[in-house]
Amino acid sequence: MPVLKLNKTQRRKLSIFAKCIIFSFLAWALFAISNDYVFTVKSNVQYVNVPDSRAFHPLQSDTVSVRLQAKGWQLLFTTLQATTQTIQVDLSGLERRNWIVFANQLGFINRQFPANQRVISVSPDTLYFDFSKQTERKVPVKALYNLQFSKQYDVIDELRISPEYVTITGPLEDVVQIEHWETDTIRSAAVKNDIHTIAYLKQNQRANINVYPTSVEVDIPVGEITEKILEVPLKAENMQRFSSVKLLPGKVKLTVMVSLRDYTKVTSNAFEAVVNMDDWADNDISSLPVIITQMPKFCKLVKIEPQNVDFFVRR
The missing domain is CATH 2.170.120.30 (RNA Polymerase Alpha Subunit; Chain A, domain 2)
Incomplete structure (x- = not known):
């Protein structure tokens, strides 16, 4: 490809031309704005x-x-x-x-x-x-949070909110549709201690609804957690159409995360594990999935062993 060669005079003229173009553009832009x-x-x-x-x-x-x-x-x-x-x-x-x-x-x-x-x-x-007609109603406050915990720490109990209820006023047909009022999201990182903060209620998306008060106090209990393994008896639900049902095995092993404070309080009696016999009767599945229907609040389920169980039925 041929290369355009310019002498010193031509390069100087080209440079002057380019500067004139730039100055003209800047002048036009300044005039335009x-x-x-x-x-x-x-x-x-x-x-x-x-x-x-x-x-x-x-x-x-x-x-x-x-x-x-x-x-x-x-x-x-x-x-x-x-x-x-x-x-x-x-x-x-x-x-x-x-x-x-x-x-x-x-x-x-x-x-x-x-x-x-x-x-x-x-x-x-x-x-x-x-x-x-203007009306008013009290609704519970729901605190939203997005916390990043230090290792082995988590929320260990129910949140405490004060006041628990706020008063909303507005048209009856709008007020009756509101079941709770959310706070702005509480955020923090590397959390390993209880959190006490003032949370503002979410801004009203409806101009015809007023809320009072506009902020609440929120306490989030945080503590160290650990793993605990429990054996829970397994029950069969919806077995009325059968004379007897035998589950194999009759117990399941649950691995949960629990706070150190409540470690001794959490026992197998606080959990309920069931299988639904309708799953076999209606869907003809060969093994039944284990369902946890009851567990303490702020216990986090990690693993169920086994997740499915065999069974024998007598009609």
């Missing part, structure tokens, strides 16, 4: 100043399109943002009517954006709401 542009961004809606006496259902999505006027460089940064902007909407007007008009709140919304950005309009311009 200095101009004003109108662009649209998606925003989530957060309702504020909700009337205490009225429970409401939004009749549209909680996402709106906001038309903004801003400089080109702001448009570039907005495009690169991974998070969605959230705008607050004042619902105090719902005391007198069932709709909110964004055009009447542009001043309030503009104050939520930088001074060099201006909100021109929001689509849809009108939000409609349906109203129902």
Whole structure:
């Protein structure tokens, strides 16, 4: 392949030409990002100043399109943002009517954006709401956690949460569907001691539901655990259609992880192992799987030996 050879003068001219191209591009880019542009961004809606006496259902999505006027460089940064902007909407007007008009709140919304950005309009311009009777209910708190334990350590007892219940208020048809309220996930690494922390409740995904209080105290008991092997008698369930059933073997060996604190308390009487005779009668399987139907909380089952057992039946 021929190689283009340039003398010193030609190389200098080529260098000057390349610099002119680069400078022209930079000048154009500077001019472009200095101009004003109108662009649209998606925003989530957060309702504020909700009337205490009225429970409401939004009749549209909680996402709106906001038309903004801003400089080109702001448009570039907005495009690169991974998070969605959230705008607050004042619902105090719902005391007198069932709709909110964004055009009447542009001043309030503009104050939520930088001074060099201006909100021109929001689509849809009108939000409609349906109203129902306000009610309240107490539901239990469910603490979520994702802990990385030191070797041979784990949760050894039930979590203690204070308060155990929180009060939720909102429309009756929504409140009755909520069975519990979760906390933000508690995270920690190399855990080998009890954890005492303040956990905030998950942010409300429904604007028409309020929760109180917004945080709880959570105690997670952590201790050293060890392995324990137990022999548990095996029982047959659903054997009414047979005169007798003999299982081979009649016991199974369970390997469990248990805390050192409760090592002597955990006995074979705390476990129940069964086989379901319907598995053979209905599915004609040759050996029955062992099912653990009862075991102490925070005992972790490691292994069952054997996992399947043979049997003899007499009709």
